[in-house]
Amino acid sequence: MALTTQRVDVPVIVDESKCLEKCTACIEVCPLDVLVKNPETGKAYMKYDECWFCLPCEKECPTNAITVQIPFLLR
């Protein structure tokens, strides 16, 4: 059975295979401070679902590991 490795019910999705452990670019640019590092894996994830969909996290990620899923009605 295939297991999911990411939470997909939040708008900011981090591809853990691309996320760099030492990098904190997305966390620094998030205006709502909702992104944090998972202390066990060193990968970023969205801790609080309060996204403004402002997109700097997606833009600043050096490895393009972040995808922000903008709700249909906001597009």
Next chain:
Amino acid sequence: MSYSDIDPEVVQWVEMLRSPDLSDRLVAAKALQHLGDEDAIEGLIAVLNDESPMVQEIAVTALWEMANPVAITPLLGCLDSSHSEAVRNEALSALKELVSPDDLLKLLDTIQIDDENMQLNVLVLLRKIHDAQALPYILPFFESENPLLREASVVTLRYLNQVVRCEPALALAKDPNDEVRRSAILTLGHLSDEAVTPILCDVIAQDSDWQVRRNAAQSLDLLAAKAAAPALTQALADDHWQVRKFVARALQKVATDEAIPSLVKALSDEYSDVRRDAAIALGNIGNPDVLPALQQTLDDPDRDVQIFSQRAIQKIQDQMAETSHA
């Protein structure tokens, strides 16, 4: 400057830029971008030739944000074919903001390097400087085998101040490539050579590409040459509405009574933009014979057409009143 004068945090990241581990270099470049400390410029310039295009791209972005003119020459080096397309595009965007007229000679030296991507990007940068000194360096590209270079050079010509004649550009109106012809025709509208109007009239009647014909109408609109009126009047029957629209617009400046039958016909065009521009052109001609035709368009389904028809009618009536008073 020795490391002792520099913020230790910057030193740590600059040293990490030399790490053999790609992820370390990525993190260091990103951190230096966020710090924006000018002491990191040298380190960032060094990684413009990093083996990873991702590191190169972050370094370009960081140097762009710091906006220090020291970075201009190294960034110009990123425009060649040895760098990835993403890096070239980022460097071009950065240089578009950083270059100033003082960098003209640097750009003219760079454009002579035998690398098509470099030449293409420098042609774009020369548009920011507007200096006619660049003309002799642009002309050879009109005969390039690469259509992208021919197009970029003829667009750059449009941006050069004080250039009013350029015979080699006229030949590009017959270029085999559609994109080149589209750009060349728009550029011709900015020249004040007597040979331009006949060429544009020829193109608007005969070119197979509708966008070229549309651009010819736009250029004739800019030139406002009375000699173009017969060709424009004929082009009002073009198959493409975009061509008809810009032809009607060009006729607003040059139309005479001969254009009236075609313009009146255009008042019932399928597209409202054409109807509106035809109404304006008829108003500018000022012949009272067109009043009944204009009055019929007052109940046009498009509000814009109604407004401009009303204005055209008013204009003609004002002129009639003035002449009767005189």
